[in-house]
Amino acid sequence: MPGMDRHDRELGMDRPIPRRDFLDGIAMGAAGAMLGGLTGCTAAAATGYPPATTGLWGQDDSSYAVMHRLRDGTYWQRAAAPRSSGERYDLVVVGGGLSGLASAYFYRQARPNARILVLEIRRDFGGHAGRNEFRVGGRLLLSNAGTQSIADPATYRPSAKRLIEELGIDVSRFYRYFDRKRYDGLSKGLFFEKATFGRDHFVAGAYERPWAEVFAQAPLSARARADLARIHTERVDYLAHLSKDQKIAYLRTISYERFVTEHAGCDRGVLPYLHDRPYDLFCNGIEAVAAMDIYQAGEDYGYAYPGFQGMDLGDGYGHWQQPDPEPYIFHFPDGNASIARMLVRSLVPGSLPGHTMEDIVLAPCDYGSLDRPGNQVRIRLDATAVRVTHRGDPARAREVEIVYDRGGVLESVLAQHCVLANWHVVSKLIAPELPARQKHYLSFCVKEPYLYTHVALTNWRSFAKLGVSEILAPMAYHYFTMLDYPVDMGGYDSPRTPDDPMVLFMLRAPTKYGLPPRDQYRAGHWELFETSFATIERNIRTQLAAMLAGASFDPAREIAAITVNRWTHGYAYEYDKSLWEHYAPGERPCDLAKKRFGRISIANSDSGGAAYTDVAIDEGYRAVSEQLEETRT
């Protein structure tokens, strides 16, 4: 294949796995899929069944094609005049993520005969709560494209709790479905990558072996090795001169990086090892997260932060210290995509068969049924809302006009109410009537970017041989890799023996050291926009080959398919960053940004300032309640 050298071929870059690459909106590299004769994996055409899409997925460039032209002010220069579709709805929801689907659900519940339209940019519904399907060696493998689990369901507020229960989800059943013993005998691995540490070094059994042994051969200076072993084990109060309250207040003002170096007395050589640890929760490295925030987080993917053992910061701090925390097991095989699918099943009868939390797992979705004229609720995919305005004075208008773009064709619909369940930055662009001050607050929410990468393997013998089920790889392209969660339900059998095909989850947060959090996210957006799938694929293959070298992993033969779920606009911005921002209750920018404006209300997890499923649902409930309340008064 042109442009490929021997190394690329050893990595398997020329292998005909299904892959799809979109750069500048043009399909570039469907080469694999076109070669035919796929190795053990049935390719899904780029335009086929959405969950079976491989290559670059999540928010591919089609998610932005229209919105970025709106942002840049060039969209209306070339747009044709909208044509009225003649459709009238009680409610139009912009955004088919969990918040938008929940909005439709709550509205229909309050008004059983309501006619509702949901508009969604992507060719799948669910937003972050998407589903990945692979077929390897004739076996179906499922995974979550984004939103992973129902986290801490006991803490859900009434609206989210009620929705989950009414859909038929009984979270207690996951105690049976999630096999917490499946990977017993396998440990956590650490991988020090040559590019950062000078040589590749793999060590199994972190958290099981004495820390001095874990770091004994690590490619770090003798001082850094000793410091790391020390701060993982010693019980020293590094701020013994302060009272508990003073310590807590002080730790909110310094980064974890400063805490480790200035107070725990570690050499700066330990920092690359610790740097990416908060990525999953904060999408920032340790230089940008307050030491106290790190302490409260407690751990990330089970990797606890060292240095707090002797600090006596009190019980109540850090959910890991709660006497009986809920386990992280409330996970469908496709993550919270099952919640989105159950919502769609409820909203559009006939779209997915079945009626239980078990039979949703293998239920095929009839995408053709989602937008039929006879539906009471219609879900229109591939439709980007570009303008939402009242017909007349917003204070008195009885209708809202929503204009959307479908493949360059503009259509309009009318609705009594509109819920913007899209991201805050989008509301600012598509709702021109909103007050300037509100638009200012809407622009605060800079989404936190992530790659949720899934690699389908023909087997996972290399992990078994190395004795690990997950690997932390500080400073590597993907900093965390794990075997997918072992959940068996509704006829779905997750991989069991190392000879079975397996889905690997790999996580990247593109950060830029030293910048304030929101600037890091903006820089991360650009990094992701500009990185081609071929580059990401090469990084994946190179990293897996290096991490699993001790088990002779062959990326060319053992990788069956890759789906990179690009969530450039990922987590909602969370306003709990002690180092950077402090707001009075109810005064966070997200609180001020979500104010109802006439017949338009603003939902989405951005409105709650928290990247959680229940928050997305709760904000949908609030937005719908505002609109219904408005009509009553």
Ligand SMILES: Cc1cc2nc3c(=O)[nH]c(=O)nc-3n(C[C@H](O)[C@H](O)[C@H](O)COP(=O)(O)OP(=O)(O)OC[C@H]3O[C@@H](n4cnc5c(N)ncnc54)[C@H](O)[C@@H]3O)c2cc1C
């Ligand atoms: C990678 C990842 C993992 C996560 N994991 C978890 C988890 O394990 N547990 C948890 O509780 N939460 C998790 N979250 C948080 C997650 O954000 C929420 O759970 C929830 O799914 C967000 O839903 P939403 O509807 O608010 O936003 P989204 O899912 O972003 O939905 C908004 C939708 O609006 C659409 N849209 C935008 N603009 C327009 C327009 N102009 N016209 C039409 N449509 C438009 C978008 O395409 C999108 O589908 C995760 C988030 C990410 C990104």
